[in-house]
Amino acid sequence: MxxxxxxxxxxxxxxxxxxxxxxxxxxxxxxxxxxxxxxxxxxxxxxxxxxxxxxxxxxxxxxxxxxxxxxxxxxxxxxxxxxxxxxxxxxxxxxxxxxxxxxxxxxxTSRLQNLSLGFSEAHHLRHLTDEESWQLLQKKLFGKDGCPPSLSGVGFQMAKSCRGLPLTVIHVAGILATTAQNCWEGVASRLSSSVVLDDEYFMKTLDLSYSHLPDDLKPCLLYFGAFQVDEYVFVRRLLWLWISEGFVRATEGTSLEDVAEGYLKDLIDRSLVMVSKQGTTGGAKACRIHALVHKFCVIKAKEENFLHIIHSGKDLSSLTGLRKPYRVCDQNVRNSKISELPNLRSLLLFKKSGLMPKREYLGSKLLRVLDLGNLVFDAHFLMEVVLLVHLRYLALHIGGIESIPSAIANLSRLQTFLVRGSSWKYLLPEAIWNIKTLRHLCTTSSSCGFTFPVENLEVSPDLVHLDSLNLAIDPSSQSLENILRKLPSIRRLKCRRVRPSEEPTRTSDGTLVFDNLSRLKSLSLHFFDGYGFKFPSNLKKLTLSYNQQPWSEISTIGKLPNLEVLKLLHDSFVGEEWEMKEEGFLALRVLKLIDLHFRSWTASSESFRRLEKLVVHECQKLEEVPSYLGECATLEMIEVKGCGESVVSSVKQIQQEQMDMGIADLKIIIENCGDAWST
Structure with a gap:
């Protein structure tokens, strides 16, 4: 089960x-x-x-x-x-x-025992014993400390009520983690009063967990019902949807994105949401919910007229009599009768691919959220979309279009504009500066971005709320600095160089200035060969690729006091030797080196003092990893892929040095390096 x-x-x-x-x-x-x-x-x-x-x-x-x-x-x-x-x-x-x-x-893995697939005998998982359930509940709630004696009686009673199902134990722990200890008896009585079995029992447990949620978190959980069962949901997209739907309460001194991230963390801590992919510094990059939790969300969302899932025309016909505003997730993409729902607020076409639906989808002029998945639309459809003046969130795949129409200024409430497509740049109209609510202008690929108009910049209003941007720009036009001045709140910026087809690659002695962006936390720079950079001191994450800078320039990056993640990819630096003669990277936690062609790497004892994770991929000329890293007490993992045997030997030596220091927890992953091995 x-x-x-x-x-x-x-x-x-x-x-x-x-x-x-x-x-x-x-x-x-x-x-x-x-x-x-x-x-x-x-x-x-x-x-x-x-x-x-x-x-x-x-x-x-x-x-x-x-x-x-x-x-x-x-x-x-x-x-x-x-x-x-x-x-x-x-x-x-x-x-x-x-x-x-x-x-x-x-x-x-399967719930079915009678599948005849020609494999070896299945491994059947058993239910936990009452004692094992109690041990798991204690571990989730108290860690190594164990349960206080005063709570052990009622705690064991609740563990026993979970009937040996680990998932139920974990969700009960999520309830108790936010329940005052003098109220545990009430939770126990509600659990033990249920005499049903299996899925129905678990659904009752989930209902109890749901009722304990703060009001702000309830719609955030139910929203997972819009996604497919077991689908990995990218966190950033999810948080932007929550914000556009109005679920996230504004808090003075904290951005909406940070508040939404706190909501997600709370749901994770309550064991209702699982982290499916971690970010480079340990936070959630993608998440999902258990299939039973998904089933609960779908049922509860329908009961509360919060969200309706459409699989067929029959599902749609049952909605046409409803007058209260609601959200629809259409997983069929053939229901043109969506136009019969005049009060529709959100339409989500979370389908991997398919044909363009009929234009009758845009029948409701009250739409606030429109996510059209990977369905490909043309310029005609885009011109109809911009008539939906209440839109806050727009995500779509557009084909054969490189210029966004000026009519997009009709969307004066737009917060998130997410474009999927094959073009390497999308030219924004001058009217984009008039959408003062914009928070996120992004593409799904780092190989493309938006190009801003530079005419009349001095009289155009600032985009004071813009938080995230994928930018494509020709730095030789001297417009980058002027554009960035109009974006005072930017926190995440990806820049790709746009090189006109008639202009050959050339070397420049220009410097791209980012140090005036006082809120910038994450910066990615691609294809800016021949340029230098000035970075802001507040930067936490930096990704570079195809910039072909000499290794002598990396000392500037090493002096950034708050830099925690550095990714050097695909000829971001060129030359035979990376030599660090002075202290640097004192706050760095994660270092990724991928497809670089340097031979020698040396570091001083004053560098990488807080390094936790080192990734070295496809650096085939590299002779060894600096032995100094063996003295780094914070190091948790080294991952090496597609490198020479000498790199593997140096990593073994680092592990031995760690063991000599009494540190046996260093995780080593070696892939495709001759005789692969791991510990």
């Missing part, structure tokens, strides 16, 4: 160091009851190739199957098929999974 820990166990295996080092390729695919063959193939390919699903929009199912087979052939791979419900999905996929007798493996 659900909640016994099948996916958790599979995830532990999938993420373990020996498994990572043993297989050349790993991919995770969540199947579930409702699936499409196309989406299964795209999900696996995206996991293997680290590509966005948009890249496969124009590829048909047969070609995807051939591409998957081509990628996997002659490699040793591990594929996890999570939550498999029928043999047909397996029969379809197995034709694309070559068996080269090289110890590739397929791991499947």
């Amino acid at each position: 659900l909640g016994l820990g099948k996916t958790t166990l599979a995830s532990r295996v999938y993420s373990s160091s020996p498994v990572i080092s043993h297989f050349h390729i790993r991919a995770w695919c969540t199947v579930s009851q409702i699936y499409s063959r196309y989406n299964l193939l795209v999900q696996i390919l995206c996991g293997i190739c680290s590509r966005h699903p948009v890249k496969y929009l124009e590829v048909d199912e047969d070609d995807l199957a051939l591409e998957l087979k081509r990628v996997l052939i002659k490699t040793k791979y591990l594929l996890v098929l999570d939550d498999l419900w029928d043999v047909e999905a397996w029969n379809f996929l197995k034709n694309s999974l070559p068996n080269d007798a090289n110890r590739s493996r397929i791991l499947i």
